[in-house]
Amino acid sequence: MDEKAGLDAIAQVVRMIGDDKSVRSVGFDYSDPGTIIITAGEIGERLESLTALKSDGFKIIVRKGPRIEEQVGNVASTTPVNPMVVDGEKTVDVMGGDAVTSSRAPTYYGTVSLIGAVRIVVQGERQYDLLSLDGIVSNNHVIAQNDTGVRGDVLSHKGRKFGSLMDAVPMTDLKVRCDVALGEVDVDHLGARKPPAVTVSRYRLRGLGDITGVRAPVAEEKVMKSGATSGVTEGTIVGRATVFMPGRTFPETYKTSGGFTKGGDSGALIVGSDMRAIGIHAWGDVAVENGPPPASYFAGFINDDAEFDFSGELVLRF
Template identity: 30%
Template sequence: MTEEQAALKAFEMLSQQSVGQIATSFHYDYDKPGVITILFLSAQELDSAKGSVANSIEIDDIAIRHRFELVLRTGPRIDPALGRLDEIDAEAAMSFPTEGGDVARIEGSNFFGTVGIAVSRIRLEAATRAGTRYVCEGDRAFLSNNHVIADYDRAAIGTALRAGTGTSILGSFFPMRDILLHFDFALGINLSQGSFIGGTIRGLGSVSQVIRNPAANGESIRKVGARTGLSSGRTVGRTSIRSSGYQEQQRWFNGVYKTTQGFGRGGDSGSIVVSDSMDILGLYSWSDREEEAPFPTNFGYFFTLGPDQYPIGDGPSVAIEYGSPSDKST
């Protein structure tokens, strides 16, 4: 077991204990080997967790006791990266036909995220350790976050969406109510003819046919978000985060990749994260809460679409037919 894999296993054990009820996130940073950082919103919560963390070290296995130093400190809340329509000229940001990087939202909602990528066909399949299997698939579909276009499981299949100028509906999503499923994915279906360009990200071009995990030692990454546009950064670690899940109830999401500061902001959720060679690495989903002044870190977080989600080999199976980037699919 590598150190990164051991850290992910330690995250799981800690989140299941009492410390997991008040911590906001566990971090393993590539530039701090042998250290797990546990973040709390306040000094009071940090103090109340000290005993639980000490007990975890005593009773849990070698992954924590012999491999890691546990550092406790306060830090920002991690929230889904949702924007509001009054923050940008959202209507101007949407153009015809739809491409990755355009605004995505539920019709009539004031909150928006991003179209990750529009494709001719996509199928995502994932299974929990309990054996429950989920499938999201669709033709003429676009990928985004559940919290963007399915409203934390609250939206019904067939709900009207806005993604570009064409007519779209919610096609399927991975349910957040299953806490063993560590994904925030949903698919919208383009109903209008000629409504998207397959396999492209606005301002970046065509993605490659490769879907993989980022390099473990930090990798150069890029994305185009509906709020911030093109941004670049690198991966700086893996983390487990406590954030909004089913109907916005708090839950843990494990094995998430952490980005350098300033990679994304509210409104960028759903952006496809790519490598310098345009390999698909994941789906941007969260950022540190920006208005919490003591913690202006603004790190970003994304799910990998590769096979190694959490802790080992627990990622989704993804099959994509992109369609011709030059063809307005009909």
């Protein structure tokens, strides 16, 4: 079964499940694409009955699985950025991979995907087109607090303001398959007015370097990310899944190998070995005592493979 057929099979099973609130994900692993896996907190008769179905070349299995949650972190547990020293003063240089906190929820943090001239294009109930010539990209649940944020909410790193919320793709649009929002760098809060001074590095990921382009993910490829909690890690895309969150389902996400992310890494930009951006991390399995390292999930871009020359907008399409 090819990937498109697998995604169609997932969609068909999701329709069969209906409004069963115990379901946490429906997906397949690339190692066994003919098997659709339903993970749930509780397995009732209705879910169990689905295992008897077999059509269109796939079979269904149901198993208990961990809860999936947005991977935000607690501000008290962040690791301070190693400051640069410029003319004897400490300077905080913010870039992709660093922690970001919204004034709407100051006790929690996520990760800056990237900073730069960015256009985000998303198809949902309608098309969303978000543009900032000096943008800050992250998850909606990180910098727009699941649609409760308002334009102008302060975005800060280690207590230092460096931007504000601009716009978000609404979580109320159930056809949207991503969790994304856009802030804007606030130049009035950059520079050396009061140490530690704040600067920003555009199109750069901490510990990884500059982004070279944008493209769609590839099955079973090796991937990297720089996250506010776990820093630079490597993993593998191991499957596809529809992820169930309270009030929302996110179809066609990419599942990555266990241990790739931790709480606080929400918003981290996922890149391939070619340093092309392929998606934005948002969700992860909750760790289970004595269980395997928890898997994580990201929304992938649908861009054609393209290099980026830093002279124009970086367009991210979902």
